[in-house]
Amino acid sequence: MLESGLIMLLIIFSVNIVYVSLLTVRMIFTLKGQKYIAATVGVFEITAYTLGLGLVLDNLENVQNLIAYALGFGLGVISGMKVEEKLAVGYITVNVISSDPSIPFTETLREKGYGVTSWYAYGMEGDRLAVQVLTPRKYELMLYEVIKDIDPKAFIVAYEPRQIHGGFWVKKVKGSRLKREEEKIQSE
Template sequence: MLENPLVMVTIILVVNIVYVSFFTIRMIFTLKGQRYFAAFISMFEIVVYIVGLGLVLENLDRIENVIAYAIGYALGVIVGMKIEEKLALGYITVNVISSDPDIEFTRKLRDLGYGVTSWFAYGMEGDRLAMQILTPRKYELKLYDTIRSIDSKAFIIAYEPKQIHGGFWVKQVKKGKIKKSGEKQEDAI
């Protein structure tokens, strides 16, 4: 079966996609501080890596194997990133500056279950409403859509916090308040 060049190229391609996907996921869990899960994934990662690399090294005289390895690596990066998007681990902090400090931006977001801290600010063109919103990454895109529906001209900056401690918000998220508020989103806006 491995004598067939097409089968060999396919196996190398698939093995490398799986390897790099594991690699990407392991790195994400490592960066998120989940060392035991990262170590568990690394066991599978290294087995797949050894098998794939072994197949290529045994057949270095066949350029299509090397090309399949390289293409599989590139596709593995894409697949790993897609998996990471679906997992959406961690939290995101979103800073929003609204050009209209009079709209009830903060209340609308809080009604949807988001933790919001707000303050008045002064920008180049006058008064502004500044907000800091913390949300699980899985709600990030929904939050952006909500912000744009309230103020299409809002200035948005997002980043991933390294550590979160204290506040009422963590308790609310654990209760699933944001997730349950999805049905109420149209009413609150």
């Protein structure tokens, strides 16, 4: 009897981790406009949800089932976030304000394969170089490292664009040079 109760708790816990992880992934694909992928993930998500909730509702007198469901939900949130980080769907726009406008920021980033737009700006402490970089999210952390290598004092702000149209990035780059750069960094 005890063994079957533990198995039930483990099943409820595991199913809810899967359900919430899928929910997170489906939401990401929905927000990115990937409707067919989101719908496919949603089919598996609702199946896991129905299964897990059904097990809890059929055994409401066992409070430990509800606790396993809640703990599985919490761990599913963390798991879903980890999966989303690994998927890194979409693009990120990074705005950088360099502490020194004479640093060859734009050239260095372009040599590494990034699409860059730059302009001179004036800040509280004088002249600055403002740089805007668009990159696939999977290269986001690598970009931050490159920026810190170029100018450790740079001010960095990042956001996800909702729509991209035209420009150098869409036509030429598409990550080919960035992939080579990533491979080079990983081999070091």
